[in-house]
Amino acid sequence: MKLYVILSIILCFSCTIRAQGVNNDPAIEFGPKNLKMDEPFIISVIIPDEENRPSVTFPEIPGLEKRSKSATSAINTVGGKKIVVQTISQQYFALKEGKYEIEPFTITINGLKIKSEGATVEYSSGALAHGNFIGPEEFELVPESENNGEDIFLSVGTNKKSVFIREGFALGISLYVAENAPVQMDFYQVGTQLQAILKKLRPVGCWEENVGIEEIIKRRVTIGGRKYTEYNLYQAQLFPMTLQDIVFPSVTLEMLVAGAEKTEKSIQQFRSKAIKMKVRPLPPHPMKDQIAVGEYKLVERLSSKLVYPGESIRYLFRIEGKGNIAAIPAPEIANNSAFDFYPPDVSRVIKRSSQYVTGEESFDYFVVPRQDGTFPLGRYFQWIYFNPKTAKYDTLISQQTLQVKGEDYKLGNISLYGSAGLYDNLERLDSSKEYFDFKQILKEITNAIVILLLITMLWIFRK
Numbered sequence: 001m002k003l004y005v006i007l008s009i010i011l012c013f014s015c016t017i018r019a020q021g022v023n024n025d026p027a028i029e030f031g032p033k034n035l036k037m038d039e040p041f042i043i044s045v046i047i048p049d050e051e052n053r054p055s056v057t058f059p060e061i062p063g064l065e066k067r068s069k070s071a072t073s074a075i076n077t078v079g080g081k082k083i084v085v086q087t088i089s090q091q092y093f094a095l096k097e098g099k100y101e102i103e104p105f106t107i108t109i110n111g112l113k114i115k116s117e118g119a120t121v122e123y124s125s126g127a128l129a130h131g132n133f134i135g136p137e138e139f140e141l142v143p144e145s146e147n148n149g150e151d152i153f154l155s156v157g158t159n160k161k162s163v164f165i166r167e168g169f170a171l172g173i174s175l176y177v178a179e180n181a182p183v184q185m186d187f188y189q190v191g192t193q194l195q196a197i198l199k200k201l202r203p204v205g206c207w208e209e210n211v212g213i214e215e216i217i218k219r220r221v222t223i224g225g226r227k228y229t230e231y232n233l234y235q236a237q238l239f240p241m242t243l244q245d246i247v248f249p250s251v252t253l254e255m256l257v258a259g260a261e262k263t264e265k266s267i268q269q270f271r272s273k274a275i276k277m278k279v280r281p282l283p284p285h286p287m288k289d290q291i292a293v294g295e296y297k298l299v300e301r302l303s304s305k306l307v308y309p310g311e312s313i314r315y316l317f318r319i320e321g322k323g324n325i326a327a328i329p330a331p332e333i334a335n336n337s338a339f340d341f342y343p344p345d346v347s348r349v350i351k352r353s354s355q356y357v358t359g360e361e362s363f364d365y366f367v368v369p370r371q372d373g374t375f376p377l378g379r380y381f382q383w384i385y386f387n388p389k390t391a392k393y394d395t396l397i398s399q400q401t402l403q404v405k406g407e408d409y410k411l412g413n414i415s416l417y418g419s420a421g422l423y424d425n426l427e428r429l430d431s432s433k434e435y436f437d438f439k440q441i442l443k444e445i446t447n448a449i450v451i452l453l454l455i456t457m458l459w460i461f462r463k
């Protein structure tokens with residue numbers, strides 16, 4: 001009988017431990033495994049509850065070539081608590097058709113080793129994106145023809161010659177080595193050198209979004225008909241926040257180089273060319289200093305299109321597109337007598353790649369109608385931005401219509417002063433009351449049960 005009691009206690013003990021624990025460990029995910037030649041195989045690491053993006057080094061896969069890396073951060077607010085999930089993805093491209101076996105591997109994140117099972121990836125025939133295994137994003141930063149003929153050169157390149165203020169552009173630093181160059185090379189104190197280079201290059205007054213490069217990625221490119229190997233040292237998106245042109249000065253990288261007939265390597269310097277980015281002002285507009293710049297679209301959702309006065313609904317106003325997602329302002333809603341609009345729950349997803357910053361900013365409103373009628377929500381929800389592609393201002397306007405049926409909503413019982421708004425008595429609310437965190441309460445209850453079970457087990461053994 002005592003044995004049965006002990007087994008029951010152990011079973012209950014394990015259940016309570018599992019009930020209070022939520023698996024927030026990082027995880028590894030694979031993208032599609034049947035691909036065309038111009039499609040990347042993607043390995044992603046998902047890291048929950050991580051404010052700062054950790055460094056991640058992805059494995060080398062025989063037969064596959066590493067290309068662009070992207071980093072996505074998703075921020076949601078649930079019950080007043082901010083939840084952040086980081087996703088870091090690495091692209092791999094095949095050099096030829098066939099099946100590729102990926103052996104089980106381990107990735108270390110913040111000292112924690114995450115194991116992944118193996119997989120089989122198959123590449124079949126299909127048109128290459130740009131030939132020579134250059135993806136559409138990377139192709140834009142290939143240096144201009146002024147570098148043709150050089151065996152080795154350092155390039156600081158951008159994907160645009162001019163931008164509007166607050167418009168993003170890509171900045172990359174790469175070393176190019178011709179495939180038939182009669183030299184042997186090694187990197188020399190590259191981490192220390194790169195810090196000094198970035199200190200010199202980073203412009204004042206620019207917002208920076210970068211993927212983070214923990215390792216030097218090499219890829220094959222063709223410049224002016226000649227094949228090179230590119231060693232990418234740095235990649236970022238910059239958004240100029242002040243109206244002044246940006247000058248990227250010439251910088252120097254030292255390498256250990258030996259010629260074809262030499263065995264000893266010596267330090268040799270490679271210098272980039274200075275480049276200039278012109279920053280243009282926005283056209284005249286009353287709000288030109290506050291509005292976002294980028295290419296955006298509106299996604300919206302209304303929980304119900306027919307309600308009665310006083311009945312609450314949810315309205316989602318989501319801005320999606322390409323631009324500085326972190327700096328997207330919320331829609332401005334003027335006070336009115338038809339609705340009470342509560343401050344929205346805000347969530348954000350930002351994806352940083354080698355060429356673009358894309359994502360979404362969602363505003364989830366709690367809305368209470370106060371009178372009956374037909375209300376196009378475009379009267380209340382509008383968001384102005386500047387589209388650098390068309391060089392024009394545009395407005396995202398709600399296309400939803402809300403039908404409110406019933407008698408006028410009266411709030412005489414809410415306020416002693418005959419107020420007609422739900423916000424009017426907020427100053428009377430007791431904000432000192434403690435917020436109940438039910439997840440924490442559940443955790444404390446299960447801890448108490450565990451302690452009680454341990455005491456019971458000790459009591460049984462003592463008998």
